[in-house]
Ligand SMILES: Nc1nc2c(ncn2[C@@H]2O[C@H](COP(=O)(O)OP(=O)(O)O)[C@@H](O)[C@H]2O)c(=O)[nH]1
């Protein structure tokens with residue numbers, strides 16, 4: 058007869074419970090994206106801040122696990138992939154905690170961090186096995202510009218060049234693109250390649266893209282990597298540009314062009330770029346995402362004017378292609394993505410008075426509507442909402458010409474001056490001509506109001522609803 062002493066039995070029990078615990082532990086990879094300056098860094102900082110400081114005056118009433126008193130604690134643990142940059146949470150919190158708080162410095166490329174969130178499971182079955190469970194949350198921050206490249210996979214160099222040239226020939230891009238187009242049109246595409254000239258023209262094209270994004274506030278930037286190259290900065294794979302004079306080209310000569318003439322090399326690099334940069338991102342990163350939040354700053358384009366807004370709309374349509382994989386044969390040939398929840402958030406909602414939030418969501422809804430419509434038939438659950446990762450304003454009312462009007466009070470970014478404003482009405486529909494003629498929207502950049510200590514919670518709008526949608530079902 059086997060004799061099992063008490064110690065051994067306890068050990069066995071522990072082992073069984075460990076095993077069970079292990080199966081209770083869950084992983085979620087949450088990807089956070091959005092075009093540059095849409096608010097990714099602010100969002101991730103706030104998300105982590107709210108979770109690790111939960112209990113310290115946090116405002117997470119709509120996050121059920123907190124509301125039901127089952128949230129125990131969250132802490133940072135070493136991230137999953139060691140070759141990917143770490144999300145600089147401490148640096149961001151430092152910016153918010155200074156005497157004169159500022160926004161964190163912008164970051165480029167992809168970064169990661171991991172949280173371990175402990176909570177009490179609700180299900181009675183689990184109660185017998187263990188008191189707590191852990192949700193490991195991997196957060197990945199990557200530029201939304203990278204998603205703008207997906208449609209290129211379906212294009213040849215010729216098709217892409219023609220489409221891009223058409224865009225360059227249209228205002229507001231044409232004004233600044235004119236001299237670049239003229240230079241390219243003067244080149245003999247079949248002459249032996251001059252690498253310096255190719256590098257110079259590529260730089261000129263990249264500078265144009267940077268100008269479109271940061272000076273003109275445009276969103277359709279292709280190739281997206283050119284303005285946020287990550288670790289590929291200066292690599293020859295990012296040195297090509299659209300050939301702007303395909304109409305005049307001898308088709309036969311083009312087909313037979315070798316890689317050492319200009320057009321041949323442009324084409325070769327375009328193909329290489331699609332393989333090694335665009336596809337590689339989807340295969341190495343995108344396939345691993347379980348949940349995705351796409352941040353969109355709709356207010357800055359509203360402030361910038363109709364061209365900027367129209368461009369945002371086009372960019373959102375391009376971004377949506379990455380999530381309509383239910384129907385896309387391109388995707389099913391490449392890999393099988395597994396994102397099952399997709400949240401679109403209009404950021405910086407603290408820039409408008411609260412009664413405008415509803416319109417802001419409706420506007421965002423329309424930007425993503427078409428694809429949302431398609432996605433509803435697929436496996437992805439979608440939601441749109443308006444949020445502020447870090448709330449910088451106080452809402453109130455002010456008496457103006459005998460009427461109470463809603464206003465915001467905040468600290469102007471440029472000079473720290475406290476101001477009270479009515480920033481304007483957000484249209485509930487995609488704005489038409491007369492909206493722009495009335496010029497109703499006035500976007501003011503606000504600085505964070507008061508310093509927030511490293512262990513205090515950042516003020517926010519609807520971060521708890523974000524958590525409930527993205528994580529709630531994993532913490533039952
Ligand atoms: N008022 C307000 N401004 C925000 C918020 N989030 C971002 N911003 C502004 O948008 C800028 C860009 O945000 P950031 O997170 O760096 O964008 P990223 O490029 O997507 O990482 C910040 O410097 C702030 O000026 C927010 O919740 N409220």
Ligand SMILES: [Mg+2]
Nearest residue numbers: 097098163164
């Ligand atoms: Mg960032």
